[in-house]
Amino acid sequence: MTQRISRRDFLKIAAAGTAAGLSPEVRRIALEPFVRPPEQVLPGQDTWYASTCRQCPAGCGIIVRVINGRARKIEGNPLHPLNHGKLCARGQAGLQLLYNPDRLKNAVRQAGGRGSRQFDPLPWAEALDLLAEKISTLSNPSRLAFWGGLMPDHLYLLTSRWLDAIGAPPPLLFDLHSALEGRSAASRASQLFFDTPELPLYDLARAEVTFSFGANFLETWMSPVSQNHAYGMMRQGQFGGRGFMVQFEPRLSATAASADEWVPLRPGAEGFVALALGRIIVEERLGHVGSHRPHAVLYQDVDVREMAAASEVPVESLSRLARVFADADQAVAIPGGALAGQRNGLASMLAVQALNLLVAQIGRLGGVFLSQPAPSPAMKETAHGDSFERALELIDRMKAGEVDLLLIHGANPRFELPAAAGFAQAAARVPFVVSFSPFVDETAVAADLILPDHSYLESWGYQIPAPSADRPTVSSQQPVVQPLYDTRSTAEVLLALGARFGGKAAEALPWPDEFAFLQESASALQGSSLGAYDAETQAGFWALWRQHGGWWTEKELPREPEVTGIVGQPLPIVAPSFEGEAETYPFHLYPYPSLGLSDGRGANLPWLQEMPDPMTTARWATWVELNPVTAESLGLRDDDVVRVVSPFGELEAPVVVYPGIRPDVVAIPVGQGHTDYGRFAERRGRNPLELVAPVTDPDSGALAWGATRVRLEPTGKKVELARLESLDGAGRESTGGS
Amino acid sequence: MAQGAKARAGLRPAPTDEAVRRWAMVVDLDRCTGCQACLVACHAENNIPLAGEKQAAYGRWMHWIIVQRFWEGEYPNVKARFMPLMCQQCGEAPCEPVCPVFATYHNPEGLNAQIYNRCIGTRFCGNACPYKVRTFNWFRPEFPEPLTEQLNPDVTVRSRGIIEKCTFCIQRIRRAELEARAQGRGVADGEVSPACVQTCPPGALVFGDLNDTSSRVSQLAHSRRAFRFLEELGADPAVIYLKGGETDV
Numbered sequence: 002m003t004q005r006i007s008r009r010d011f012l013k014i015a016a017a018g019t020a021a022g023l024s025p026e027v028r029r030i031a032l033e034p035f036v037r038p039p040e041q042v043l044p045g046q047d048t049w050y051a052s053t054c055r056q057c058p059a060g061c062g063i064i065v066r067v068i069n070g071r072a073r074k075i076e077g078n079p080l081h082p083l084n085h086g087k088l089c090a091r092g093q094a095g096l097q098l099l100y101n102p103d104r105l106k107n108a109v110r111q112a113g114g115r116g117s118r119q120f121d122p123l124p125w126a127e128a129l130d131l132l133a134e135k136i137s138t139l140s141n142p143s144r145l146a147f148w149g150g151l152m153p154d155h156l157y158l159l160t161s162r163w164l165d166a167i168g169a170p171p172p173l174l175f176d177l178h179s180a181l182e183g184r185s186a187a188s189r190a191s192q193l194f195f196d197t198p199e200l201p202l203y204d205l206a207r208a209e210v211t212f213s214f215g216a217n218f219l220e221t222w223m224s225p226v227s228q229n230h231a232y233g234m235m236r237q238g239q240f241g242g243r244g245f246m247v248q249f250e251p252r253l254s255a256t257a258a259s260a261d262e263w264v265p266l267r268p269g270a271e272g273f274v275a276l277a278l279g280r281i282i283v284e285e286r287l288g289h290v291g292s293h294r295p296h297a298v299l300y301q302d303v304d305v306r307e308m309a310a311a312s313e314v315p316v317e318s319l320s321r322l323a324r325v326f327a328d329a330d331q332a333v334a335i336p337g338g339a340l341a342g343q344r345n346g347l348a349s350m351l352a353v354q355a356l357n358l359l360v361a362q363i364g365r366l367g368g369v370f371l372s373q374p375a376p377s378p379a380m381k382e383t384a385h386g387d388s389f390e391r392a393l394e395l396i397d398r399m400k401a402g403e404v405d406l407l408l409i410h411g412a413n414p415r416f417e418l419p420a421a422a423g424f425a426q427a428a429a430r431v432p433f434v435v436s437f438s439p440f441v442d443e444t445a446v447a448a449d450l451i452l453p454d455h456s457y458l459e460s461w462g463y464q465i466p467a468p469s470a471d472r473p474t475v476s477s478q479q480p481v482v483q484p485l486y487d488t489r490s491t492a493e494v495l496l497a498l499g500a501r502f503g504g505k506a507a508e509a510l511p512w513p514d515e516f517a518f519l520q521e522s523a524s525a526l527q528g529s530s531l532g533a534y535d536a537e538t539q540a541g542f543w544a545l546w547r548q549h550g551g552w553w554t555e556k557e558l559p560r561e562p563e564v565t566g567i568v569g570q571p572l573p574i575v576a577p578s579f580e581g582e583a584e585t586y587p588f589h590l591y592p593y594p595s596l597g598l599s600d601g602r603g604a605n606l607p608w609l610q611e612m613p614d615p616m617t618t619a620r621w622a623t624w625v626e627l628n629p630v631t632a633e634s635l636g637l638r639d640d641d642v643v644r645v646v647s648p649f650g651e652l653e654a655p656v657v658v659y660p661g662i663r664p665d666v667v668a669i670p671v672g673q674g675h676t677d678y679g680r681f682a683e684r685r686g687r688n689p690l691e692l693v694a695p696v697t698d699p700d701s702g703a704l705a706w707g708a709t710r711v712r713l714e715p716t717g718k719k720v721e722l723a724r725l726e727s728l729d730g731a732g733r734e735s736t737g738g739s
Numbered sequence: 740m741a742q743g744a745k746a747r748a749g750l751r752p753a754p755t756d757e758a759v760r761r762w763a764m765v766v767d768l769d770r771c772t773g774c775q776a777c778l779v780a781c782h783a784e785n786n787i788p789l790a791g792e793k794q795a796a797y798g799r800w801m802h803w804i805i806v807q808r809f810w811e812g813e814y815p816n817v818k819a820r821f822m823p824l825m826c827q828q829c830g831e832a833p834c835e836p837v838c839p840v841f842a843t844y845h846n847p848e849g850l851n852a853q854i855y856n857r858c859i860g861t862r863f864c865g866n867a868c869p870y871k872v873r874t875f876n877w878f879r880p881e882f883p884e885p886l887t888e889q890l891n892p893d894v895t896v897r898s899r900g901i902i903e904k905c906t907f908c909i910q911r912i913r914r915a916e917l918e919a920r921a922q923g924r925g926v927a928d929g930e931v932s933p934a935c936v937q938t939c940p941p942g943a944l945v946f947g948d949l950n951d952t953s954s955r956v957s958q959l960a961h962s963r964r965a966f967r968f969l970e971e972l973g974a975d976p977a978v979i980y981l982k983g984g985e986t987d988v
Contacts, residue, residue: 263815597775
């Protein structure tokens with residue numbers, strides 16, 4: 002019997018076929034668009050799907066415009082409580098990750114050995130056989146190590162359960178982005194101060210006075226879109242007058258450029274300034290919170306003059322700023338990532354946090370709150386990130402030959418770690434290395450097997466934003482297009498391995514696929530009276546979950562922190578220390594995350610390469626920022642190539658004469674210097690991590706990436722740095738012209 | 740001048756609803772943080788080619804919106820300020836009368852439109868523009884496969900030899916207008932957002948009809964902080980800047 006198929010029927014069948022192809026199992030899964038399209042969907046008409054951005058760990062909600070099965074534009078999800086429909090430059094560039102010409106198209110084995118760059122395609126069945134064989138032939142499961150990085154929470158949960166079930170150590174989560182924003186140190190500080198690992202939430206939007214200590218919260222720190230949004234409100238929002246913001250840091254960052262005042266201080270002296278401000282407030286009984294008596298003990302050992310001398314911030318300035326802070330109705334002090342990058346990082350962070358306590362801004366409007374944890378016990382295992390100390394321990398184990406199988410996901414340690422930490426040498430001693438990277442990055446090049454994960458626009462998942470929005474939130478992730486290539490979700494790989502091994506591993510991961518696992522996780526929130534939406538049936542709830550791009554409560558739900566007993570004793574006063582003798586290495590090296598490239602993970606996206614750095618307007622390159630006086634004393638001008646030498650390495654890059662940096666500080670953006678990672682990233686600029694000492698703050702274990710000294714050697718060479726602005730005006734408005 | 744205006748008026752089609760509109764953008768410099776989200780969003784929406792490192796080193800760029808940074812003072816009392824700059828969509832646009840082929844023309848909604856397939860690449864408009872916001876395609880744009888998949892089907896990919904610039908995302912304006920017309924209503928305030936406005940994290944950019952007295956744009960345009968860039972040139976820009984504030988403490 003022949004049956005005529007109408008055009009509409011044909012489209013329906015075609016759509017069903019498309020949806021079914023998304024899951025590796027043969028089952029029918031319908032994609033849930035952000036807006037339900039009208040009945041008569043026409044080819045060429047756009048459909049929007051809600052998902053979650055994975056360009057950084059913030060977890061912003063996105064909606065993606067899809068036309069004829071192709072993703073064409075990413076926007077912020079207007080319903081999402083974290084980013085309110087807004088998106089940053091990196092989020093906007095997500096399409097170039099999906100459609101990147103240098104993506105791996107299938108699983109590969111490096112046939113000619115590591116570093117040979119001879120990648121032989123491997124069918125997934127064989128690849129999984131190989132991996133399963135490597136795992137089952139381990140003499141002891143403790144000889145397996147999993148190095149993770151920017152990992153969505155659902156994958157973290159699956160990974161930890163799987164590793165636990167097979168008896169392997171838990172995953173190590175360490176990537177440079179997290180180190181530069183001081184994530185693990187912030188979590189540790191929160192533990193000490195508020196007795197919880199959840200990150201503090203600073204109510205910038207409603208703060209009258211904001212003191213930011215090395216927090217580049219308008220660039221890459223923590224949740225930049227949410228913080229930019231709050232900043233806009235602080236400046237010209239509905240909360241009354243215009244706020245006042247002071248940035249304390251050795252180099253004027255783009256965040257400091259938006260501040261009302263920039264206070265340059267010696268690297269590592271941020272805590273001293275905070276202690277001095279606190280001491281002045283207590284001693285002179287400033288502000289309007291009544292008695293400072295209970296907090297006097299915090300500052301009993303602090304000498305304001307000593308602190309002023311050590312930080313090189315004059316006593317008069319400190320005294321004035323202490324009044325500004327204490328007199329405000331709502332003031333907030335933020336301990337940023339640059340603090341964590343010093344060897345006295347934790348002490349500095351505590352000193353800054355104590356300022357909030359002093360003016361009674363803990364749990365108050367325009368003050369400090371706590372991030373909301375996962376709203377459901379089913380999702381409570383979330384990734385907090387590990388310290389560099391833990392990373393060094395694993396490297397030591399690898400060096401000692403105690404690791405036989407290394408799995409790496411979402412991190413690029415060969416690029417991101419200080420070269421002197423010796424990851425490359427340690428990994429060479431591991432008999433088998435597997436990378437899950439969708440690109441051939443520096444670490445994947447030294448792997449035996451690459452099992453490329455999907456890009457985030459092709460993936461399922463969820464993420465508990467940390468720091469959170471102003472309410473409990475889960476951002477959900479769903480594929481907006483069919484996977485372009487024969488890549489496979491790492492979660493599916495783990496589930497397949499679980500099923501293959503049976504026993505404990507299968508019990509720990511009882512789901513037939515990633516989809517079923519997520520459906521079950523989501524339904525734990527069904528029936529909550531707090532939710533912004535609810536449904537009668539599980540299927541209905543699941544549809545709304547994907548349609549909204551997650552779940553959150555209808556109303557704002559602030560979480561007030563409780564301060565621990567730490568405030569009963571004097572705050573620690575710890576002097577910073579640096580690697581390299583001051584006589585031989587007279588300058589402080591100040592690496593900072595690039596706004597577009599972050600820690601280097603954005604370097605393969607041409608839009609981000611072409612995007613000018615906001616302060617120098619430079620593109621496609623690495624440069625060295627010097628104070629005009631320093632540059633002149635060395636006879637260096639813009640575009641002159643300088644050699645920067647540390648006790649651990651050296652690099653050459655062109656100079657940018659930068660008016661906003663201390664004369665004893667040399668700043669270099671992180672992000673370039675890739676030897677692999679695709680055509681847009683390779684052989685461009687240098688990686689300042691080659692110079693950085695692999696040292697930690699002993700109290701937090703965090704990487705002290707700002708604790709290295711360097712010297713400068715002019716080379717006599719000159720290159721033309723690609724920058725947007727002309728050097729004629731040197732970035733200044735002038736009437737004279739040139 | 741009056742004669743020139745009349746001659747141009749002759750080119751305009753008969754007045755419609757759109758004729759009473761004047762699309763305008765407000766840039767609040769007090770909110771702008773220089774985060775560059777607008778620039779990347781614009782690249783993505785408008786299929787803007789890249790200059791590449793070599794051309795970039797010659798000082799060339801293809802961005803339709805840039806964020807200028809100005810230094811003030813010397814260390815340690817130094818400040819940096821940001822100022823986004825895009826086509827100012829002038830009412831008396833210096834770029835228009837110089838185009839020999841009417842590729843650059845004034846549309847009924849007060850926009851400076853660029854008709855790509857009329858452009859013959861004289862670059863007169865680029866030279867006449869006092870804001871330096873017009874870019875010229877010296878090369879054929881390259882999108883290594885499969886980066887072509889990222890292209891917005893609503894926007895033409897420009898070929899070599901023609902000038903391009905910010906259009907206020909005219910494709911989004913047209914879409915909203917068509918939709919509104921189909922539903923028998925006017926375009927509501929806030930219904931149209933160019934890509935830069937939609938993504939701007941601190942909410943520094945606002946877009947709307949300047950002739951609608953109730954729109955956010957026209958209300959902000961009356962702010963005491965409002966000014967127009969190089970106002971003395973008399974080009975009558977449709978971009979209104981709000982200057983940054985100071986807080987007394």
